[in-house]
Amino acid sequence: MLAESARPTPSTDASTGHAAGGMPVVRMLDEQTIGKIAAGEVVERPVSAVKELLENALDAGATRIRVAVRDGGIGLIEVADNGCGIVRDELAVAIQRHATSKLQAFSDLDALRTLGFRGEALPSIAAVSDLTVRSKASTSEHGHAIRVQFGIAGEPEATATSAGTVVTVRDLFANVPARKKFLRQTGTESGYIQRAVAAYAGAYPEVAIEFVADDRRSFATSGSGDPITAALEVWGAEVGNAALPLEPLEEISAVAGVTVTGWVGAPSLTKSHRQGIVLFVNGRWVQNRALSFALEEAYHSLLMVGRHPVACAQVHVDPAAVDVNVHPTKAEVKFEDERAACRALSRATHAALARGPRADLPGIRLQPVPGAPAEVGGTVMPVHNQQGLSTLRPGEVVSSPSPTAGTPTVPWVAPQLQPKPSVVAIGTEQDAEPVPVHRSGVPVLRVLGQVGGNYIVAEGPDGMYLIDQHAAHERVMYEKILGQLQGRESVRQPLLDPLVVELTPEEMGAWEKSQAELGEIGFEIEAFAVQAVLVRAVPALVQRVDIAERLRLILQELASGGTGASWLDAVAISTACHTSIRAGQALSVPEMRELVAQLEQTTHPRACGHGRPTMLHMSRGDLEKQFERR
Ligand code: ADP
Numbered sequence: 001m002l003a004e005s006a007r008p009t010p011s012t013d014a015s016t017g018h019a020a021g022g023m024p025v026v027r028m029l030d031e032q033t034i035g036k037i038a039a040g041e042v043v044e045r046p047v048s049a050v051k052e053l054l055e056n057a058l059d060a061g062a063t064r065i066r067v068a069v070r071d072g073g074i075g076l077i078e079v080a081d082n083g084c085g086i087v088r089d090e091l092a093v094a095i096q097r098h099a100t101s102k103l104q105a106f107s108d109l110d111a112l113r114t115l116g117f118r119g120e121a122l123p124s125i126a127a128v129s130d131l132t133v134r135s136k137a138s139t140s141e142h143g144h145a146i147r148v149q150f151g152i153a154g155e156p157e158a159t160a161t162s163a164g165t166v167v168t169v170r171d172l173f174a175n176v177p178a179r180k181k182f183l184r185q186t187g188t189e190s191g192y193i194q195r196a197v198a199a200y201a202g203a204y205p206e207v208a209i210e211f212v213a214d215d216r217r218s219f220a221t222s223g224s225g226d227p228i229t230a231a232l233e234v235w236g237a238e239v240g241n242a243a244l245p246l247e248p249l250e251e252i253s254a255v256a257g258v259t260v261t262g263w264v265g266a267p268s269l270t271k272s273h274r275q276g277i278v279l280f281v282n283g284r285w286v287q288n289r290a291l292s293f294a295l296e297e298a299y300h301s302l303l304m305v306g307r308h309p310v311a312c313a314q315v316h317v318d319p320a321a322v323d324v325n326v327h328p329t330k331a332e333v334k335f336e337d338e339r340a341a342c343r344a345l346s347r348a349t350h351a352a353l354a355r356g357p358r359a360d361l362p363g364i365r366l367q368p369v370p371g372a373p374a375e376v377g378g379t380v381m382p383v384h385n386q387q388g389l390s391t392l393r394p395g396e397v398v399s400s401p402s403p404t405a406g407t408p409t410v411p412w413v414a415p416q417l418q419p420k421p422s423v424v425a426i427g428t429e430q431d432a433e434p435v436p437v438h439r440s441g442v443p444v445l446r447v448l449g450q451v452g453g454n455y456i457v458a459e460g461p462d463g464m465y466l467i468d469q470h471a472a473h474e475r476v477m478y479e480k481i482l483g484q485l486q487g488r489e490s491v492r493q494p495l496l497d498p499l500v501v502e503l504t505p506e507e508m509g510a511w512e513k514s515q516a517e518l519g520e521i522g523f524e525i526e527a528f529a530v531q532a533v534l535v536r537a538v539p540a541l542v543q544r545v546d547i548a549e550r551l552r553l554i555l556q557e558l559a560s561g562g563t564g565a566s567w568l569d570a571v572a573i574s575t576a577c578h579t580s581i582r583a584g585q586a587l588s589v590p591e592m593r594e595l596v597a598q599l600e601q602t603t604h605p606r607a608c609g610h611g612r613p614t615m616l617h618m619s620r621g622d623l624e625k626q627f628e629r630r
């Protein structure tokens with residue numbers, strides 16, 4: 001290692017800076033002293049050098065970067081990249097002060113797309129270390145290396161090296177003992193470096209970044225391009241699994257000129273400090289209180305007091321709308337419109353949180369209401385009496401009379417009827433308190449709302465119920481059709497204008513096969529042409545639907561075999577299915593109440609005519625268990 005005194009200094013009393021006569025003398029500092037002073041600004045501690053070298057590699061367009069350090073960066077820092085490289089003649093220039101390939105005039109800063117622009121990093125590091133740059137430009141045949149020992153540069157020499165650049169820094173601050181004294185223990189310095197490399201690896205998922213400390217690999221990203229994958233690779237499963245992607249804002253909440261990318265952690269993952277919040281602006285790692293406050297604000301009531309979220313978020317604005325030249329180590333930036341940046345970050349965070357955790361909320365497990373899956377429509381048709389009670393004896397098993405190929409042939413078990421059918425106990429043993437239920441076995445339900453345009457959420461005496469609106473309505477329709485068949489009531493609804501419906505040959509065949517059954521159910525359909533029928537009346541139950549479309553669906557199902565105990569049953573099931581409310585149809589609360597009330601009146605409310613469950617249940621006990629209240 002070269003000692004400080006080994007390099008030339010002006011002939012001045014080094015301790016006072018005074019000339020022999022005692023008067024202070026104003027003179028130009030020599031290059032090396034200038035370099036050391038400048039280095040103080042740029043290279044505060046080892047992590048500052050690592051950050052500059054890493055930024056140079058990113059600016060060089062590298063897709064693969066390896067950062068290795070030893071002894072907290074004091075012993076060694078080495079950053080190797082596969083970027084564009086530096087040609088021989090420019091090697092000597094790159095290590096000079098204010099030498100940069102990235103900026104020519106001050107106004108270029110407005111359009112700056114690179115992280116570096118001052119041309120200070122390499123000379124500043126070189127002034128306080130033993131630095132070697134080995135590089136091979138993609139356009140050159142040979143590589144070259146240049147060594148600068150504490151500010152004194154050698155000549156570029158040919159060397160064997162692969163395309164890209166390797167910068168090796170040894171004995172950092174060896175010639176500035178004052179700065180070295182202020183450094184922390186090597187473990188702490190190494191921690192700062194790890195945090196910085198991790199931040200860049202998280203924010204540049206498209207670049208494969210590896211970090212090795214004291215010959216141990218700390219992490220490596222794959223360069224997948226996906227921020228969540230990078231989060232997993234850098235910070236591990238706990239953080240990666242909690243990461244919620246920040247996605248483009250919808251048009252109405254978008255902030256002009258600002259976009260936000262990256263991820264924020266689910267509220268379940270918190271820290272007692274804010275260091276888990278990694279912020280980038282235009283590819284630059286920054287500290288910005290306003291931005292981190294905006295991000296945290298989006299969590300408001302979701303976090304406990306004193307806890308902070310984790311995130312790796314990036315704000316993108318027009319380079320002209322942000323001043324990057326306000327801080328010696330470029331750790332801060334000044335926005336033209338900071339509030340807009342904050343608003344965009346806060347809204348994007350809010351949206352990510354609202355979209356919700358992916359794997360991170362435990363999935364709720366609902367049970368089909370007991371007895372549901374096997375109550376296939378066809379099996380119930382002949383066996384109910386006026387009270388709506390099954391004539392099967394408890395436990396009696398009926399097998400499905402004509403199972404269709406592919407339909408599970410689960411035998412139907414008659415429900416264990418209670419002596420007092422209006423109030424029976426349902427639910428698990430530990431909460432076996434009797435709850436009010438309808439004769440059908442459905443508890444009295446209070447409709448709360450709709451999920452996904454398809455499921456009705458309801459509360460019962462024992463917890464929560466989800467009802468499939470289509471399956472429920474299908475069951476209602478099916479039993480109404482059966483009721484009318486048995487009662488021989490007037491079920492027809494004549495159409496004012498008879499409707500011509502064109503059919504395919506298959507549909508036509510199904511119609512011919514089912515004419516009698518369709519007639520019994522309430523359709524009045526005549527042949528009209530080779531491939532068309534004339535619909536004169538439909539079942540009175542069928543309301544507010546496109547008759548032609550629904551008739552075709554019924555005939556299509558029948559053409560492919562149908563499901564049911566008899567052909568009449570198959571026609572009834574198909575009619576019920578295709579004339580009922582569809583999934584995805586928004587219902588008002590009164591409409592949902594009406595539907596649930598009708599379902600409650602059915603004999604077998606727990607499955608649709610095709611045997612799919614109409615409702616799922618989560619008991620109070622299950623809720624308590626899953627929320628870990630007991
Ligand atoms: P700045 O990054 O501000 O331009 P530096 O002192 O960090 O200044 O680097 C000086 C110049 O050296 C850069 O402008 C660039 O042309 C070249 N350079 C530095 N590091 C690399 C690298 N890893 N790959 C390619 N060129 C580099």
Ligand code: MG
Nearest residue numbers: 052056116121
């Ligand atoms: Mg640079």
